[in-house]
Amino acid sequence: MLRTVQLILPALIPSWNFFDVIAPSPRIEYQLLDDASKPCGDWQAFRPRPDNISLLTMLRRLIWNPHWNASLFLVSCAERLSQDITPEHSAREILTRMKRDLKAETDAPQFRFRLVFIHREDEALAQDILYTSAPEPLA
Amino acid sequence: MTLDLAMRWTEILLAIALIMPSVEHIRAGGKERLLFSLRLILCLLLLYPEIGAYSAYICLAMSGLAVLILHRFEGPYNGGSDRMSLLILFCLTLAHWLPQENWKELAFGYLGLQLTLSYFISGWVKIRNPDWRTGRALRDVFAFSAYPVAENLRGLADRKTLLLAGSWLVMICELLFPLSLASKYTLIPFLVLAASFHLSNAMFFGLNRFVLAWIAAYPSILWLQDRFIG
Numbered sequence: 001m002l003r004t005v006q007l008i009l010p011a012l013i014p015s016w017n018f019f020d021v022i023a024p025s026p027r028i029e030y031q032l033l034d035d036a037s038k039p040c041g042d043w044q045a046f047r048p049r050p051d052n053i054s055l056l057t058m059l060r061r062l063i064w065n066p067h068w069n070a071s072l073f074l075v076s077c078a079e080r081l082s083q084d085i086t087p088e089h090s091a092r093e094i095l096t097r098m099k100r101d102l103k104a105e106t107d108a109p110q111f112r113f114r115l116v117f118i119h120r121e122d123e124a125l126a127q128d129i130l131y132t133s134a135p136e137p138l139a
Numbered sequence: 140m141t142l143d144l145a146m147r148w149t150e151i152l153l154a155i156a157l158i159m160p161s162v163e164h165i166r167a168g169g170k171e172r173l174l175f176s177l178r179l180i181l182c183l184l185l186l187y188p189e190i191g192a193y194s195a196y197i198c199l200a201m202s203g204l205a206v207l208i209l210h211r212f213e214g215p216y217n218g219g220s221d222r223m224s225l226l227i228l229f230c231l232t233l234a235h236w237l238p239q240e241n242w243k244e245l246a247f248g249y250l251g252l253q254l255t256l257s258y259f260i261s262g263w264v265k266i267r268n269p270d271w272r273t274g275r276a277l278r279d280v281f282a283f284s285a286y287p288v289a290e291n292l293r294g295l296a297d298r299k300t301l302l303l304a305g306s307w308l309v310m311i312c313e314l315l316f317p318l319s320l321a322s323k324y325t326l327i328p329f330l331v332l333a334a335s336f337h338l339s340n341a342m343f344f345g346l347n348r349f350v351l352a353w354i355a356a357y358p359s360i361l362w363l364q365d366r367f368i369g
Contacts, residue, residue, distance in 0.1 A: 007209040011225035016257045018219060020264035022279040052291040058342045061288075066163035068288065068345040073216050075285045086213040093212075118283045125283050 024119035024128070026078035030098060032108035037135045040108055046098060047071050070097060078115050082130045095136055102138055110135045142244060145362035146234055149250075149355060150194055153227050154185040156351035160217075174211060178204050195235035202232045220348035226253055227356055244366070251363030254356045255317050258333065262313025271310065274303030286344035309336070320364050330357055 028046040031039050047067075061068065074097060077090040094113065102111055115131040157178060164175035181201050185194060205225055208216075215221030233246035270276040281287055282296035295302065312332060319329035334354055341347040 004206055004210070007214060008206065008225075008229075011215070011222045012229060014219075014222050014226060014253060014257070016219075016253075016260040017264045018261045019276065019280065020268060022270070022276050022284060025284045027285070049287070050289050052289045058288070061345060062338070062341050062347050062350065063159060064163075065345060065347045066166065069160070069163060069217055069348065072218075072285070072345070073212070076214075076218060080213075089213045120279055120283065 022120075024117040026075055026082065026130075027116045027118060028074060028078055028094065028098070028113055029116055030102065030111050030113045032102075032106055033110035033112060033135050035109050037110060043114065046113065047074075047101070078131075082115055082117065091133065095133070099136070099138060106138070108138060110137055112136060140358070140362045140365050142234075142240075142247060142362060142366075145358040146231060146247060147194075148358040149227060149231055149247075150185050150198070152351065152355035152358070153224065153231070154182040156348075156355045157182050157224060160348060164216075170211060174204060174208055178208075195232075198228065198232040198235055202228055205229075217348050220346065220352040223257070223349075223352040223356060226250060227352075227359075230359070247359055248363050248366070250356055251359035254353070254360050255320070257353075258313045258316035262310050262316070265306075266310045266314065271306055274299060274306045277302040277306045277309075286346070288343065288345045292343060312336070320360070320368055322368075323361070323364060326361065326364050330360070 029043040030046050031043045032041055034040055074094055077093045081087050081090040081094070098111070098113060102108075112133045112135050114129055114133070116127050117130050118125055118127045120126070161175040161179040161182060164171045165179065166172075178201065181197050181204070184190065185197050185201075190197070205228055209225075215225070227250060230246050230250035234243045237243050237246055265271040265276070268276060270279070278296045278299065281293055281302070283293075287293055287295075312329075316329060316333070319325045334350070334357075337346075337350045337353050341350050
């Protein structure tokens with residue numbers, strides 16, 4: 001019951017402080033592993049954004065945008081995981097979606113992921129690795 | 140605009156706003172499929188023209204479902220847009236079920252008040268931040284935030300003058316929003332401007348769920364303006 005109240009209250013009394021500060025922004029990266037949990041390659045961006053998209057695609061996404069909305073949910077999960085807010089749930093949601101995508105792309109038996117947070121330091125962009133998962137089977 | 144008419148328009152717009160997000164989740168399978176299939180059915184029922192007094196029951200059922208969905212994702216799935224949809228749903232449900240007319244008005248008026256605050260507070264927190272006043276914050280949004288939908292949009296971070304002007308335009312419009320309530324002839328153009336703002340956010344940042352979620356709350360502010368200022 002207490003959890004339900006905690007979930008409902010931010011909707012009933014919203015803060016509306018959108019973009020008040022531009023916080024460090026998470027990226028999810030993954031590394032494929034062999035059976036002995038040794039890396040098979042470099043870290044790669046998970047769901048990298050395209051270099052550009054057409055106006056037609058932008059307009060279509062006004063109506064139908066499930067992939068991007070799921071990616072925004074993963075950003076929320078990454079932020080929660082890094083702040084230790086519902087960490088098990090957030091890690092599970094990230095892993096479920098990563099497994100679904102990676103199974104279609106690779107035969108590697110295992111993978112792991114990490115959360116890289118990008119922020120600005122003076123005029124340059126900097127990044128910190130705030131979380132690295134344990135090896136996870138892909139099978 | 141009467142309270143009943145404003146509530147009915149809100150129900151219709153909310154149902155439309157929730158249809159495509161429901162379909163998105165149905166494709167995911169599992170428990171999500173069950174929860175969002177039910178929500179899709181309720182949305183379609185809410186759109187039925189002869190729904191009449193049954194809409195109160197549908198809103199109540201959708202509110203219960205919304206709580207289950209909150210538990211499923213340990214919070215809103217898509218942040219602010221889901222919070223606005225929930226607020227609309229809870230205010231509508233309360234307005235249906237509260238026993239007296241003035242309590243119903245209070246519940247629905249609260250939605251209009253929160254819509255006003257959603258713009259004003261967003262502007263207030265920005266203008267207090269020096270990074271927003273210098274255009275730096277909006278440059279950071281394009282430079283490294285997770286939102287730009289394509290890499291080539293990150294190049295806009297170098298357009299300092301454009302983003303400085305854009306930052307001030309957004310802050311001023313958000314802060315002036317409450318003044319638009321003075322007349323329906325000022326409110327309606329502001330709502331068109333605000334909807335255009337949500338549309339541009341949807342195109343550049345992929346925040347498509349915000350567009351219809353916010354528009355669904357517009358009948359409440361039109362009713363509130365007419366009821367108390369006129």
